[in-house]
Amino acid sequence: MQFEEFDSLIADTASARATPAAAASPLVRLQYLVDNTPAIIYCTVPSGDFKMTFVSNNAYNVLGYRPEQMVADPNFWFDHIHPEDAPNIFSSLALVFTEGQRAYEYRFRIHDGSYLWMHDTLRLIRDEHGAPLEVIGSLTDITERKRMEEDLQAKGVEQQQLIAELRNAHEQLLQSEKMASIGQLAAGIAHEINNPVGFVNSNMGSLKNYVGTLLQVIDQYEQAAAPHPALAAQLAALRRQADLEFLRDDVTDLVRESMDGLKRVKDIVQALKDFSHVGETEWQVADLHHGLDSTLNIVSNEIKYKARVEKRYGVLPPVTCLASQLNQVFMNLLVNAAHALREQGVITIRTGLEAGPGGPKDHWVFVEIGDNGVGIAPENLNRIFEPFFTTKPVGSGTGLGLSLSYGIVNRHGGRIEVASVLGQGTRFTVHLPVHPPGAEAKG
Template identity: 55%
Template sequence: MSNASAPQSEQELLNARLEQANQQLLQSEKLAAIGQLAAGVAHEINNPVGYVYSNLQTLDNYLNDLFRLTEAVDNARCIEDLRQIKQNIDYDFLKDDLRDLLAESREGIERVKTIIAAMKDFSHIEEEEFKPADLHRGIETTLNVVNNELKYKAEVVREFGDLPEVECIISQINQVIMNLLVNAAHAIETFGRITIRTRQKGSTVVVEVQDTGRGISPEHRHRIFEPFFTTKPVGKGTGLGLSLSFNIIEKHQGTLDVESAPGEGTCFRITLPIVHPDTDNE
């Protein structure tokens, strides 16, 4: 190797290759996740944009009616003419409906803004720095981004405690939470509940993602963190989500644990140090 000043052992070379392959996997899983998100987000944005668009058409009609009324002011022979036009355009209904249309459109645009803000928050892939971050905000961002995958499968319950800011790479933590949420949704047959629980525990914080899905059988239990281990059909699962999540949490010097009762559900627990132990000497 040209850049090695000292001769490297076979082992070191292999380790370096493994690390590189791991980074590539992380990157490709990120890209796959973003592709999946983009599809979901397009779907989420489509609905509000659809009704805002149709509201604009109705508003256009209403405006024409209102202009007819105001322009008639110049030509009307008597106030009775104006009253007639006002009645013809169903002014009272128009007035109420106009307010409703505007309120509904504003809501739709707010929804689109929220989704876009979440996407922006979520897509800071380039950010690789440990920085104090608000985990609740990260969870909300992630929920917004995966809403499309969750809403038909589960009611999402938040049991949030008081959390300090946590020194972490928030885009990566968001990715872990996204993996856990999507897995939870996949594990639910028809409709269930996903509970996200947070609390501080001494110098760490705990984030739990619990579902009421099918659970994990004991023979799979010790394999789920293996790269490429999946019980899902081809195209649905890559088997990389949990192994990458595990790596990310390990890099944060935290732990990722699981408890599961087949037929009842599963709970994944992330524990993270509030202050990243390596930050001082980085």
């Protein structure tokens, strides 16, 4: 739409309007500048409906609408603002009458039905008495700027994701180095403990036999003295004085408990050896679901009175692995899950396939064992795989189960992850390559 004051002038000076010269009429030059500025200039009535009274001709080039079309429709501006952007504008538009100026960024529907991002600045014009005269607006297409901002934001998100991945990779590397060092320490400790435990165990076996022999000799002495009342009375007095009945029971219990304690030490040493990669078995192609079911049968007494087991098995290919050692991992995780339950709870076993970019040879599988038990404190999550670290009461656990599991999974070229929330439960996820690097399956 043109300035009404010089409609006839513009019609008579078309050539001047196309290429205004320095000597052209100021009104003609003004019309030319308004029509060719990047911003669409418009005016509205100074009332709540904001009906347009003037729109510069360049609206057609930017929006595809004729100025007269925009002026003729009293709701044109409102009807073309994106529905998601309109509420924010409408709720604050009246502030232009108190603040004198408002600026908005919103999407505006153009002639082909698509939307452009526009920057809109509205300014209230008052007459010499301070009464509102009209509202002048300036619409500028900022679509390209918005697109660049979105691209930058997407790149920023991508960079944050890369930083997070690098941080996770760094933490995993540190964890691997720490566990390797601890593994070497564990091997040394196991070797040093194994020798004295071996001869103490042998001595305790001999002591058990000796005690049994001595008790038999005492019984034979009493039998031999039975025909001689004086000697039998003397032996009976000695029996009472030494409290032989108590000694007989107690020495047997002491030897038995000592043997049990030595067996526990031997089990700990064996676990340390296993953790430090001693005594590996042969690689084989195995069905992990079969291993899980077998392990559930073994630990059924630990679980059946405390938990309901929910199996959510996916479709898994055969996996090249050290099957017996993976079953040890599953057993440790299942027993830990049962111990984490306060009362009757749920243990969930979920499995699935993780497709790799290099085809079937690059696939991974996962086994997730979760519970709805007490959870693990955040400050302990980074320590749970360390040997001898345990959150159980003293005497209730050695703290080697998870460290052993970590070593086994690491030996398979996999990783084990843990997520836990106090009071809600814990979830361990074992990720394994279908074909571990360097593994050669037998049979």
